[in-house]
Amino acid sequence: MIQYASIILFVIGIYGLFVSKNVIKMIVSLNIMEIGLNIFIISIGFVGDGAIAPIISSTQDLGLIFVDPLPQALVLTAIVIGVGTTALALAFAKTIYKTYNTFELDEMEESA
Amino acid sequence: MRKLFGLLITIALGVMIILALDKTSAFPKFGEVDLQERISSQYLTEENIEMVGSANIVTAIVVGYRGFDTLGEVTVLFISALGVAFIFGGTKQKRLDLKFKPNFMLRVGSNVLLGIILVTSLYIILHGHLTPGGGFPGGAIIASSVLLLYLADDKFRSNVKGFKLMEGIAGSIFVVVGLLGLIFATAFLENFLPVGTVGQLLSAGIIPIIYVLIGLKVGSEIAGVVDNFLTEEESA
16 A cells, blocks of 8 residues: 555654754655655556556557546646755755754754 | 654654545545546546647646646746855855866766757657656756766856846746737637647647746756855855
């Protein structure tokens, strides 16, 4: 069941956000959450064995069925937004490292 | 203690998510979905495919049916690139040094590879309505070529102003194409060109035009982000 696997990935991401105090690890956790959600959305569009990608080609006469194209389109949007947020978060992390010389949130409080 | 607490909370959250979604239409059994019950089946009917003219139905949804949504998406990417540029601001920028000195072979080889990468990205962008791919993956490949040059050549500085210009022009033409739809057809971003035969390169009306613009815009935006990460303010 790939849907349960994707929910487990999402939950692993949340656990990482709870536990880690390293900025880079938090960004990685956010990305794991995002991947879990994307896999979940894609998985609810799968219609069954033998389904093919929704692209019209010469093989469509063979009686093959297409998977649901709408989740794929939405995930395409989500991936692009994910790239933007990750870039911004990494920019923050680089600025933090420049200011405090560390990625650990605990050490930042001591040096502040 | 903290780790145990976090583990308990996350397990509770996971169980709650599964229980909340279970046996609803959002959580169908994997691979046992009836498309006829969903609105997506209408994207796959013969007459709607003929109307949009794009062989790749995901592209038809992203650029054709939801073109306005894609405009917003490109805007979000633009704002995040702007935020990165704002955080790394400063006028006197110099690039980060490499730990080694690139030799002649590495520089020439990376230039040969650059051509292949750019041609591949152009192919992927231009065939966005026929094959998997399109403006977003193609733009990311363009940005990867800039990253390659940064890593293989220690003298390389990308033309940041040129990227900003290209990005602005591509975004503006995107909006202008949308407004032309308002003039020649009835709605913003509506197709006003002949659709042509499904499966040919020159088909699907304005979809290839918009995807090329998106590819240029995304490519220059991500290349600008790469440039921002690989430069730093000059320490006087």
